[in-house]
Every structure is written in structure tokens, then in C-alpha cells.
Amino acid sequence: xxxxxxxxxxxxxxxxxxxxxxxxxxxxxxxxLHKSFGADPVLKGINLSVQRSEMVFVLGPSGSGKSTMxxxxxxxxxxxxxxxxxxxxxxxxxxxxxxKMRQRIGIVFQSFNLYPHLSALGNVTLALRKVQKMPxxxxxxxxxxxxxxxxxxxxxxxxPSQLSGGQQQRVAIARALALNPTVMLFDxxxxxxxxELVGDVLDVMRDMKRQGMTMVVVSHEMKFARDAADRVIFxxxxxxxxxxxxxxxxxxPQHNRTRAFLSRFHE
Amino acid sequence: MERFIDTFFNAAVLARxxxxxxxxxxxxxxxxxxxxxAGTVLGSGLACLRAxxxxxxxxxxxxxxxxxxxxxxLVLILLAFFGLPNVGIVLSSFMVLxxxxxxxxxxxxxxxxxxxITATPKGQWEAARSTGxxxxxxxxxxxLPQAVRMVIPPLTNRAIAITKMTALGMVxxxxxxxxxATTAQSFSANASPLTLAAIAYxxxxxxxxxxxxxxxxxxxxxxx
Ligand SMILES: Nc1ncnc2c1ncn2[C@@H]1O[C@H](COP(=O)(O)OP(=O)(O)O)[C@@H](O)[C@H]1O
Ligand SMILES: [Mg+2]
Numbered sequence: 001x002x003x004x005x006x007x008x009x010x011x012x013x014x015x016x017x018x019x020x021x022x023x024x025x026x027x028x029x030x031x032x033l034h035k036s037f038g039a040d041p042v043l044k045g046i047n048l049s050v051q052r053s054e055m056v057f058v059l060g061p062s063g064s065g066k067s068t069m070x071x072x073x074x075x076x077x078x079x080x081x082x083x084x085x086x087x088x089x090x091x092x093x094x095x096x097x098x099x100k101m102r103q104r105i106g107i108v109f110q111s112f113n114l115y116p117h118l119s120a121l122g123n124v125t126l127a128l129r130k131v132q133k134m135p136x137x138x139x140x141x142x143x144x145x146x147x148x149x150x151x152x153x154x155x156x157x158x159x160p161s162q163l164s165g166g167q168q169q170r171v172a173i174a175r176a177l178a179l180n181p182t183v184m185l186f187d188x189x190x191x192x193x194x195x196e197l198v199g200d201v202l203d204v205m206r207d208m209k210r211q212g213m214t215m216v217v218v219s220h221e222m223k224f225a226r227d228a229a230d231r232v233i234f235x236x237x238x239x240x241x242x243x244x245x246x247x248x249x250x251x252x253p254q255h256n257r258t259r260a261f262l263s264r265f266h267e
Numbered sequence: 268m269e270r271f272i273d274t275f276f277n278a279a280v281l282a283r284x285x286x287x288x289x290x291x292x293x294x295x296x297x298x299x300x301x302x303x304x305a306g307t308v309l310g311s312g313l314a315c316l317r318a319x320x321x322x323x324x325x326x327x328x329x330x331x332x333x334x335x336x337x338x339x340x341l342v343l344i345l346l347a348f349f350g351l352p353n354v355g356i357v358l359s360s361f362m363v364l365x366x367x368x369x370x371x372x373x374x375x376x377x378x379x380x381x382x383x384i385t386a387t388p389k390g391q392w393e394a395a396r397s398t399g400x401x402x403x404x405x406x407x408x409x410x411l412p413q414a415v416r417m418v419i420p421p422l423t424n425r426a427i428a429i430t431k432m433t434a435l436g437m438v439x440x441x442x443x444x445x446x447x448a449t450t451a452q453s454f455s456a457n458a459s460p461l462t463l464a465a466i467a468y469x470x471x472x473x474x475x476x477x478x479x480x481x482x483x484x485x486x487x488x489x490x491x
Binding site for chain 1: 388393396399400409
């Protein structure tokens with residue numbers, strides 16, 4: 001009930017969101033996130049607020065905890081401490097309907113993880129059918145619409161093995177989009193792709209941004225970050241070292257570690 | 268040579284006992300179908316149960332699977348047929364054979380399907396769970412279909428091996444192919460009914476053996 005009211009009260013599309021809006025208005029918020037694997041602390045207190053329609057880019061060396069942070073965001077990995085809020089609803093703590101909450105957070109993996117035994121459309125509609133209990137025909141229409149958004153409605157009947165890597169990743173994006181998530185998380189979505197296929201996936205992401213999707217993107221596509229990101233975050237050793245608009249992070253990084261990292265990516 | 272033909276291909280004996288063998292074939296087919304269906308369903312069910320990784324449940328399943336795979340099926344058949352009546356459970360020979368072989372197949376199927384479940388990439392679970400599927404739904408709609416596909420060849424081979432064991436029913440008087448044939452052989456004092464039995468088994472099982480070859484090619488992991 002109250003959720004619907006909040007949705008109506010927010011302007012439908014904010015094309016240029018405030019880069020560093022306050023935590024209170026955040027669409028997605030992570031507070032003091034901690035995670036260890038055994039005695040190994042991987043996240044040491046991550047705070048992150050993402051505004052509606054904002055695209056936040058996360059950079060950082062391998063092993064700095066970027067994937068773990070994203071996976072904690074929908075509790076694929078259980079955080080040791082910290083809180084996660086989505087549109088003010090708490091995702092952490094006991095008594096949360098995790099399966100319902102997860103439908104509001106789309107995640108796209110480096111390795112696509114499409115279901116090989118289902119067609120592209122089957123991949124996209126599975127959760128619609130089995131979780132949202134949508135009737136077959138309605139799910140088909142919604143699934144085709146999601147595939148259309150990634151430019152693949154003509155591949156609906158194809159199986160993952162019949163699709164290129166770039167197409168598979170776009171189907172994976174459609175699978176998340178079909179659930180109408182509030183925020184989308186991307187974990188190196190183009191790292192497993194042949195260079196010539198990267199562009200298609202980035203175009204889809206650019207399109208999503210244009211349509212007002214809220215996104216957190218872990219990626220090494222620096223040029224894309226420069227063009228498309230509203231804010232760039234540099235992570236190292238389980239902490240956010242530095243954040244700011246892309247011009248600042250790329251043009252005038254304040255921390256040595258950020259500088260050292262970026263110097264390895266001179267295009 | 269004449270003696271050989273008279274022993275194995277005595278026309279009169281063949282003609283006389285063909286109907287009995289045919290009846291036996293129906294029993295074998297019925298038993299085999301029931302065992303394959305019940306055994307694979309039960310085995311897959313146990314493998315799924317094991318996926319929840321509830322310690323005591325998993326231990327029970329492993330003990331069951333290991334016991335039934337270790338014991339010769341004939342021992343189980345004799346134990347069940349001659350032992351159970353002493354504790355008040357009287358089953359027909361058909362029932363004993365069905366139950367024992369179903370459990371044996373279930374034990375093997377559980378191990379085979381479990382191997383398929385554990386071989387399914389972790390990313391499949393994660394993709395499913397991240398779209399809101401519960402553990403059970405992820406298992407049923409995402410992991411199990413892939414696991415079963417992966418293990419269809421070994422599962423088919425095992426199912427053939429165990430349905431052939433219906434021939435063991437002879438020792439407790441199940442009127443299957445071999446049961447009918449041995450009865451006929453003792454009445455006629457001639458081996459021709461056994462020839463008929465062999466022919467019947469080949470006719471029944473050869474298509475499945477060939478089908479398993481085809482399945483193996485069809486579901487083989489894609490060449491690198
Ligand atoms: N499931 C896990 N078990 C144990 N250690 C893990 C696990 N996942 C990640 N790690 C460790 O956590 C650290 C951060 O990993 P990750 O979040 O994948 O970093 P990034 O994505 O930035 O490369 C690494 O040292 C990695 O080895
Ligand atoms: Mg990573």
C-alpha cells in the first residue's frame with residue numbers, strides 16, 4: 001500500500017540524478033557491510049547509497065571484494081554485519097521474505113549463468129511463472145518484451161548454446177529485467193566476452209540507464225565508466241577508498257592506491 | 268549336430284512352450300517397467316532430499332544406498348521372500364522381486380543423480396536464487412533437469428542391468444521369462460525352452476541397449 005504511494009510520488013524519470021544524494025533518499029543503501037571468509041576479512045565496512053536512476057561504477061583490483069559486495073547486496077552471500085535497504089525496506093535481519101526481496105534486485109554475472117536446458121524465453125520467464133505465478137501467456141508476453149529491450153526478441157526460441165556470448169549475456173540481463181527490479185547489479189558483465197561482443201552489452205546497459213534504471217556496475221570498462229557513470233567508486237582491500245564523479249576519479253584521483261590502479265589502465 | 272539341434276531347437280518343444288514363454292515375457296515387461304519407474308523416481312527423490320544437506324537425513328540416505336549397492340540382489344530376494352513371512356509380512360514372489368529390485372535401482376539412481384546435482388555449476392543455483400526462486404524451486408526447475416540430463420547414460424545402463432535381474436525371480440517362483448522357461452525345461456527334459464527364453468530376452472532388451480547407445484551420444488557432454 002505505502003509502497004505504491006512512494007512510487008507515485010517519485011518523478012517517473014530522473015535523467016541526471018544528484019551524484020551524491022543523501023542516504024535518506026537513496027533507492028538502494030548499504031550500511032557498514034562486513035564479511036569475512038574464515039579469518040579472512042573481505043569487506044571491512046562498506047557504505048554505499050545509490051540514488052534513483054543513478055549508475056554507480058565500482059572499480060578495484062582483483063580480490064578487493066567487489067564481487068563479494070555485490071553478492072552480499074542480495075544475500076547470495078550472507079553478510080556478517082551491516083544493513084541493506086531497498087526503497088527504505090530492510091533486506092537484512094530475520095523475518096525478511098528473501099525470495100520476494102530478491103526480485104527487486106537484479107544481478108548479472110560475469111559467466112551469464114543462463115539455464116542451458118531452457119530457451120532464451122524459458123530463461124526469462126522461469127521466475128515469472130514459478131515465483132510470480134504469472135499465467136503462461138502473460139509471462140510469454142512479458143518475457144518477449146524483456147528480450148526486446150535487449151534486442152533479442154527474434155532469439156526467443158534459441159537455446160543458450162545456440163547464442164553468442166554477447167547474446168547470452170543480454171538474455172541474462174533480460175532475465176533480470178523481466179522481474180522489473182528496482183536496482184540492477186552487474187558483476188563484470190563483459191569480462192568473459194570476446195572484445196567484439198562487448199559493445200552490444202554496453203549498449204544495452206546504456207539504454208537501461210537512459211530509461212532510468214538504477215545500477216551498480218563492477219567492470220573494468222574504463223571508457224564506458226567515463227561516458228556513462230554518474231559516480232565512480234574505487235575499492236581496495238574491502239574498503240571504499242575514494243568516490244566521486246568520473247571526471248574527478250579519472251582526472252584527478254586523490255589517493256595513491258587509486259592512482260596506482262588507474263595507471264595500469266591507460267588506454 | 269543332430270543332438271545339438273534336438274537339445275536346443277527341438278521344434279515340438281519350442282512350439283509347445285512358446286505360449287508359456289510369451290506369458291513370461293509379459294510378466295518380465297511389466298516388472299521391468301514398474302521397477303524402472305519406481306526405482307528412478309525413488310532414487311531421484313532421495314538425491315533431491317540429500318541436496319538439503321540435513322545431516323541425519325543425508326546419513327540415512329548414504330547408508331541405504333551403500334547397503335543396497337553392496338549386497339548381492341539375490342541375497343536380498345531370498346531374505347525378503349523367506350524371512351519376511353516370519354515377521355508376519357507375506358508378499359507374493361512378484362511383489363518381493365518388485366520391491367527388492369526397485370530399492371536396488373533406487374540406491375544406484377540416488378548416487379548417479381546426486382553426482383549430477385553436485386556437478387551442476389554453482390552459478391545455476393545463484394542465478395535461480397537471485398531471481399527469487401526458493402531452494403526447492405531452484406532444485407526442481409533449474410538443477411534437477413540439468414542433473415538428470417547429465418546422468419541419463421549411466422542411469423540407462425544401470426536400469427538395464429537391474430531389470431535383467433528380474434531373471435533372479437526364478438528362484439522364488441516368479442513366472443517371468445526364465446521362470447516359465449526353467450519350468451518348461453524340467454517338464455520336457457529339454458533345453459529348447461531356455462533357447463526361447465534367450466531369444467525373448469534379446470528381443471526385449473536389445474532395443475533398450477541400442478537406445479542407451481543413442482542416448483549416450485545424444486546427452487554426451489559437448490566435445491571441447
Ligand atoms: N566463497 C569464498 N570463500 C572463500 N574466500 C572467498 C570466497 N569468495 C571470495 N573469496 C575471497 O574474498 C576475496 C575477495 O574476492 P572477490 O569479492 O571475488 O573480489 P573481486 O571481485 O574484487 O575480485 C578474495 O581474496 C577471494 O579469494
Ligand atoms: Mg569479482
